[in-house]
Amino acid sequence: METSEAVDDYLKAILELGGAEDSRVTTNALAERLGVRTPSVTGMLQKLASQHPALVRYERYRGVRLTANGKRRAWELVRHHRLIELFLHDVLKYSWDEVHEEAERLEHFISERFEDRVAAILGDPEVDPHGHAIPPKHEAGPYRAEVPLVAWPLHKPAVISSVSDRNAVALRELERLGLMPGVALTVEQSTPAAFAVRVQARSSPVRLGNDLAGYIQVAATDRRP
Amino acid sequence: METSEAVDDYLKAILELGGAEDSRVTTNALAERLGVRTPSVTGMLQKLASQHPALVRYERYRGVRLTANGKRRAWELVRHHRLIELFLHDVLKYSWDEVHEEAERLEHFISERFEDRVAAILGDPEVDPHGHAIPPKHEAGPYRAEVPLVAWPLHKPAVISSVSDRNAVALRELERLGLMPGVALTVEQSTPAAFAVRVQARSSPVRLGNDLAGYIQVAATDRRP
């Protein structure tokens, strides 16, 4: 039941690419995400599928999904990752664009005890610095109701729910623009050429490239106070 | 100039086995310390010696010592290890017998930034939970003047300088007996059968096995106040 760093990375990638619907993930998508070649992916998937207990269910030419065991480990890694990010940010004073890279490495190597102690001193937190939900110990999910900002209707109030943590340059830019989780806004313009949002309680609209907007996920403003 | 976890472990072991005098370390000693077989050691030493830049100087049948480059990395690992131990103890509330195992893993994977931030929140500490000196950044040593308790003369005042961190059971026992760094004592009895010390400001002497005593290093009581 021990998993190597490489196996960990595959499991987490399958979880993330499968999304809330747990769809089948293709060899190509995995190769792309992990920065390896497709034959390496095929080889690893065959291994993970034929292990006992198997970590993935794999059908030749038809993609993979995680088994219950695979899911357990993948969610544990997500919990590690997000706890570590928050810890680096809140305790070690990392900026929010610095945490991801370090968490990506350390998530594989911390013990159960480390996980528990970090959760304890952070007060069993539920959200990481980028707005992502921290799964409770031994649990999956949750998946929050959020949609890409670029798919949000014009003028409908929204709150930034989370931002992608995978691009440090984009994160610095988003912070500079004040576009962080919890910020309320409306979409003012959405064309192939440009994208603009009006941040609630701020005068002029904020213009940003579609690429940058693509890193943002939003949700409906919660009406109940 | 990147080192794998395996290479790291060899370098640190050579540093530690070489001691303050930087003596040559044998293949056998390394195999023993690292829990691998001697042919594996020979193979690794040949590789480390023929790299450019070389990390060790190696003569067939005559043992190995670190080059300047090897030393630099080895001391960096020692700094990582001891900083992490102190951090786990002081911030994450690990007990002193729990820190070593976790530090042994994490020392290889933390970034420069992590090292610096941890040192900062600990206030640039100089000693780890077991009394070992934390090397300053980019520096070697220091080696403190300390000798094994079992080699200390009877009735001569001494202070516990450090204790070995490699045996969790022994550490718990030492803590129970109040034998921790900074504690002043004298040796009352030292025979093959048993060992007893009198802890300053405590009535009855403490009896302990020679094995347990073997984990303790002491130094002369500092006269200057």
Next chain:
DNA sequence: CATATTGTTTAGTGTCAGCTAAATTTCTAG
């Protein structure tokens, strides 16, 4: 529906770091 394109797998290699068995060198004791 046949063929071109795309996606995936198979076959064969390489590197890292471990292992056992056997050969060789060094050390030690008589």
Next chain:
DNA sequence: CTAGAAATTTAGCTGACACTAAACAATATG
């Protein structure tokens, strides 16, 4: 000073996990 013991190295393998080149399947398109 030499035989036997101990230490070390060499030779040859193994398991992970990458890679390239080539074969094969699935799919899209004219």
